[in-house]
Amino acid sequence: MPENDDDIPHLVVASDASFRSKALDTGDTYALTFTKAGEYAYYCGLHPHMQGKITVAP
Numbered sequence: 001m002p003e004n005d006d007d008i009p010h011l012v013v014a015s016d017a018s019f020r021s022k023a024l025d026t027g028d029t030y031a032l033t034f035t036k037a038g039e040y041a042y043y044c045g046l047h048p049h050m051q052g053k054i055t056v057a058p
């Protein structure tokens with residue numbers, strides 16, 4: 001499970017607003033199960049320049 005190992009909080013927000021974590025402090029984790037294949041773009045709600053993409057294979 002991914003964990004925030006930074007010394008500042010971050011939070012995970014889907015670009016299409018379909019999921020959103022709470023603010024994750026150091027050591028916090030956030031897990032989500034995807035049931036549909038596709039690409040899911042996300043960013044950090046506190047630092048929007050931090051972006052990523054999850055690819056779920058069929």
Ligand SMILES: [Cu+2]
Pocket residue numbers: 009010011044045046047050
């Ligand atoms: Cu952040």
